[in-house]
Amino acid sequence: MNIWAVIVAAGKGERLGSYKPLIKIGDKYMLEYSVETISKSNKIEGIVVVCLSNYIQFIRELLKKYDLVKYVVPGGKLRQDSVRKGILKVPETAEFVLVHDAARPFVSVDIIERSINAAVQKGSCVVCVGVNDTVKRVEDGFIKETLDRDSIFLAQTPQIFKRKELLEAFENAILKRLVFTDESSLMEFHGIRPFVVLGDNSNMKITYPQDLELVKNFINSDVDFKKLSEKVYEEEKVRKVQxxxxxxxxxxxxxxxxxxxxxxxxxxxxxxxxxxxxxxxxxxxxxxxxxxxxxxxxxxxxxxxxxxxxxxxxxxxxxxxxxxxxxxxxxxxxxxxxxxxxxxxxxxxxxxxxxxxxxxxxxxxxxxxxxxxxxxxxxxxxxxxxxxxxxxxxxxxxxxxxx
Structure with a gap:
C-alpha cells in the first residue's frame, strides 16, 4: 500500500504571534516532532512539507536528516490551498495521503499506525477525541439546547484519504469557491463519510501562547508524552467499555x-x-x-x-x-x-x-x-x-x- 504524508506548516501563526513550525520546544523545532514521528512508520513512502515561502531553504536544510522528506514546497493563502499544493507533489501512484498539522507536534506513533490501518480498511480516517463536558448550543447569548455529547467529537489530525478522491474534492472546491477548515469537512461535502479513530488530548494543537506554555511545561517535566498518550487512549477505551x-x-x-x-x-x-x-x-x-x-x-x-x-x-x-x-x-x-x-x-x-x-x-x-x-x-x-x-x-x- 503506497501512502504519503503531507505535513502542513504554512500558517503565519498570527494568533500565536510567531511562525509556529520554527518555535523551539525543548531541543527541537516544533516541525521536527511531527516529521520525526511520521518517519518512524514503515508504511509511509514519503513526506511533503508545506511551509511559508520565505522559510523554504531553512526548512530544507533542517529536514535533510530525515530521509522520508522528499519535498518542501511553499503553501497557499488558505489552508486548503496549502494542502492541495502538497498533494500535487505526491506521486500519482500513491493511493492514500495522510495530512497532518505541524501545529500538533505530539502525535504518537500509535495514532499514526492506527489511523493508517483504519484508512486501508475503511477507505478513509479522521482522528477525533470525544468531549467530557456537557455540550450546549447557544443563540443570542442564551442556551438553546443541550446536545448529546456521545455523538460529538472534536477533529484532530492526521486525516487520511485516497489521493485521487482528495484531489478531486479540492478541485471541486476551487470551482465552487468553497472554503473548508479541514479535509474531513471537504470530503463530507464531496459525499464521503470519513471513518473515525479515537485520538487523545496530548495530540493538541498549538494555537495560542498559553498552549505553547503548557507544552513547554510538559517538555521540561519528567512526563513521557508517548507513554501519557498511550495511557490516555487505553483509559478512554476502558471507560467507554465500562x-x-x-x-x-x-x-x-x-x-x-x-x-x-x-x-x-x-x-x-x-x-x-x-x-x-x-x-x-x-x-x-x-x-x-x-x-x-x-x-x-x-x-x-x-x-x-x-x-x-x-x-x-x-x-x-x-x-x-x-x-x-x-x-x-x-x-x-x-x-x-x-x-x-x-x-x-x-x-x-x-x-x-x-x-x-x-x-x-x-x-x-x-x-x-x-x-x-x-x-x-x-x-x-x-x-x-x-x-x-x-x-x-x-x-x-x-x-x-x-x-
Missing amino acids: NYFVGIGEDIHPFDKERPLYLGGVLIPFEKGLKGHSDADVLLHALIDALLGASGLDDIGTLFPDTDPKYYGVSSLTLLQKVSTLVYSKGFKIQNIDMIVFAEKPKIRAFKDEIISVISNTLNIDKIKVNLKGKTAEGLGFLGREEGIYAKAVVLLKKEENC
Whole structure:
C-alpha cells in the first residue's frame, strides 16, 4: 500500500504571534516532532512539507536528516490551498495521503499506525477525541439546547484519504469557491463519510501562547508524552467499555380463562388471559427485570411483591414507569431493547407495532431502540400444550457520567 504524508506548516501563526513550525520546544523545532514521528512508520513512502515561502531553504536544510522528506514546497493563502499544493507533489501512484498539522507536534506513533490501518480498511480516517463536558448550543447569548455529547467529537489530525478522491474534492472546491477548515469537512461535502479513530488530548494543537506554555511545561517535566498518550487512549477505551451494562429478564405465566390478556401494555383480543397478582403482563415483567438487572437494582418481585395488596391488578405499564424513573435517576440511558414472546397462541405479529409504540412512549425513547419477536415452541412442553406464555428481554444501558 503506497501512502504519503503531507505535513502542513504554512500558517503565519498570527494568533500565536510567531511562525509556529520554527518555535523551539525543548531541543527541537516544533516541525521536527511531527516529521520525526511520521518517519518512524514503515508504511509511509514519503513526506511533503508545506511551509511559508520565505522559510523554504531553512526548512530544507533542517529536514535533510530525515530521509522520508522528499519535498518542501511553499503553501497557499488558505489552508486548503496549502494542502492541495502538497498533494500535487505526491506521486500519482500513491493511493492514500495522510495530512497532518505541524501545529500538533505530539502525535504518537500509535495514532499514526492506527489511523493508517483504519484508512486501508475503511477507505478513509479522521482522528477525533470525544468531549467530557456537557455540550450546549447557544443563540443570542442564551442556551438553546443541550446536545448529546456521545455523538460529538472534536477533529484532530492526521486525516487520511485516497489521493485521487482528495484531489478531486479540492478541485471541486476551487470551482465552487468553497472554503473548508479541514479535509474531513471537504470530503463530507464531496459525499464521503470519513471513518473515525479515537485520538487523545496530548495530540493538541498549538494555537495560542498559553498552549505553547503548557507544552513547554510538559517538555521540561519528567512526563513521557508517548507513554501519557498511550495511557490516555487505553483509559478512554476502558471507560467507554465500562459505561455499558447488559440486563436479562425472563418471566412465565400460565393462562387464566377468567382474565384479559395484556402483552407489552396492549390488550390482546384472545379467549384467555394470564394468571398473576398484577395484570400478569409477562412481556413487561421480563422487560422490567432486564432494566433492573442492567442498572444493578433489586428484581421485580422484591420491588413489587405479590404479597402487597396495592399491586393487585395493577397495570404493568405503571410498574414500568416507576422502574424507568429509578433507572434514569441513576444516570442510565437506554441504548436498545430486544424482546421475545414464546407462545403457540396468540400470534403477536399483528400487535407488534402497537406494543413497540406503547413501550417506547412509556420509556420516552425512540421506537428504533425497541425490538420484538414472536416464537412458538413447535408443540413442545407447556408452551406447546398452550398452557401459558414465556417472555424474555435483553436491555443495554449506558451510564451517563456526571457533568
